Amino acid sequence: MTDTDATLDHQVRQLLESHWDEARGYCVPNPTTYPHLWLWDSCFHAIIWAHLGDERALRELDATLAGQLPNGLVPHMRYGGRRADSWLGPLETTSSLTQPPMFGHAARVLSRHGFEPSEQTLDRAKRGLDWLWRTRRTDDGLIYVVHPWEAGNDHSPRWDDFGAPGRTPDSYSRPARTAWNKARVHDVTFDDDGGAQWSSTFVVCPAAFNAYVAFNLKELAELQDDQELAARAEQLSEAIDTHLWDEDEQLWSDLPVVGGGASARVPTSDGVMPALVTQDRSRALASLRQLDDPHRFGAPYGPANVARSHPSYDPQTYWRGPAWPPLNYLFWLAARRWDLAGAAHTLASRSVDGSLHSGWAEYWNPENGAGLGAAPQTWTGLVIALRDPMTIAQGIGRVSPSEGVSKK
Template sequence: MASATGAGTSGLRETVRGLLAAHWRAEHGYSVPNPGTYPHLWLWDSCFHAVLWAKLGDGRAAAQELDAVLAGQLAGGMVPHMRYGGAGPDTWLGPLPGTSSLTQPPMFGHAARVMSDAGIQLSAATLARARAGLDWLWENRRTPEGLIYVVHPWEAGNDHSPRWDDWGAPGRTSDGYSRSARTAWNKERMAEVSFSADGAACWSTSFVACPAAFNAYTAFNLRELAAITGDPELEARAAALAEAMDEQLWDDSEQLWSDLAVVGGGPSVSIPISDGVMGALVTADRAKARAALAQLADPARFGAPYGPANVARSHPAYDPDTYWRGPAWPPLNYLFQQAFRRQGMDDEAASLAKLTEAGAVASGWAEYWNPDNGRGLGAVPQTWAGLVIAMQQ
């Protein structure tokens, strides 16, 4: 993918359009994140693709991406985190032949909001399916205290995060990190997951957690869908979830939202990661939001030349080159910017957009990159790096 350095906004847009088009699979109706590394559909990736197509003015492709996400919805309402295509199914993801049995951050509410704001007509069926997906989380994945839980690290989106270290996962940074060992451990955890009649994962005997970021994403998407449907119940659920986060997950010592261990786990749930800022997307507490967001530009915490590091740079777990152990991630930066804008922090939002653009271009439009030098990591190029165009003012 050619660099867009110096090409301005129009050059960025054409670069991203070309990236999405090169990864488009007409027979499936979606763009794959990366044809070699990620040949399937992933829930939040395709939701971000819908956002990008909408920003590029292609309502047809945006609608196809969002409908492709929701086409995998199970009978009970869960939206799977993967639909298989290309290379065939990953059978260790559950009992279903065409999709995984796990879910992922429900970014379809936000995708629908962006599309609606762009003047793209959403069908009643699409909106109903998005509502059913959020209903499923609310009705099937909520603790008695009102938080949303996940039953596998893959569901959280940050599957190799140091916050999961105390579940017995191998490859701690202090021991010499091994991504392959951690991936094997994640696969083994599927043997402890139980499933409902429609194939949806419902519990685990070894790993259950209430991640701060996943709760924030759910509340955010409830609110986004409510904004276009006018549904007061969705808005009330978003407010209740945000309040539960503030009461149960706010870590005053770190000035971040931390995760809660339900089955397994330990102190690692409080390791300072940038995902702990995501409560700023939904909290009604302005002081908490600003205290967390301020850390994204602080070099002693997450601040770095190519966008926020995923782990506090002063923490022993920080490794800027290792998957979910320190690199900068374009989808997180995009969501941080959403939080900045919600808090009226427009200068900070604009600054983050520039850092993210610099990282995307320097990395070759990578899946993630070293926040200190912009070196591309993971799959290169990856479609969600194109979120830089959605961050432009």
């Protein structure tokens, strides 16, 4: 380990240690702004703990899945001793919505680092993915979400045509969009367990969310040698390529089901995420190369979340242009999968620079690295994974010899 790597290791460990809640067994992303447990944040925390060689990786993953509803839904929030400030459904201790299910990948990373998740945890992970497969699929075989919070990128310009404030770039207002998001929970219907089922105003099949589900199905399938999960991953990946590829943008776009319009095709870096799972090499490379193209997403401190040439691009504004550490980590995995060593190195270097320059911020301006959102934020510690030789040597997520065949 070089001195630089040792310093990074020390800083990341300090970051997680300072946010660790021993009684609850998880890190709070930021004690002031985010005092609860969030689903994909804690999955990323578990990954970071694993890279640090700390057994709290197992405790964090266990805590992530401990709020699972009887029907299998893994809530996007577990409340940290009190309810959240806004209404998130009828349940008292968790939200009724979900979030990107990164627990399949987290379980595999933990196992790779010598931390074997319990059978109970693995069963919960499988049931969480099974719930999405059984209850959230369209006739086209895609997975849908019923609220922007479920997709993770809740202020994305891709949602502008769902009636959200910001139908034109100069009309966007973060407070107005936040109020609109809160109001949309009242449009959601819930099942007997309190889990979100449908919405009268917002149902969409996001390219990134579908990629996350397929990726986690595949990761858990490989960890458990589960052919059913593997088949589902392949089936979903094919549906993504069939229904979501945008030939003009050379990205994958979102598919509105209830509400929405042309904004679903706004070029955002979410449209690169299916490179994690597609078997079409030409599409994967066409999308991934845009992450370093200055006319698209390429910026000095990591990929912008919205194409820099698009009218909606604002490098300072939440999900309207900044660089995000968890997205950079997933782009890095996709670049490694397709053996793009140079692109992966650039992503790693710019992500580390962004994390340090921003003060370990939740996200940052990709043009100048200025920290934005909550700071410090725990998931920014993911940059340690981008520098970990174990991940590189083991080729986590890499295309197998039988993959990479163009399917059109």
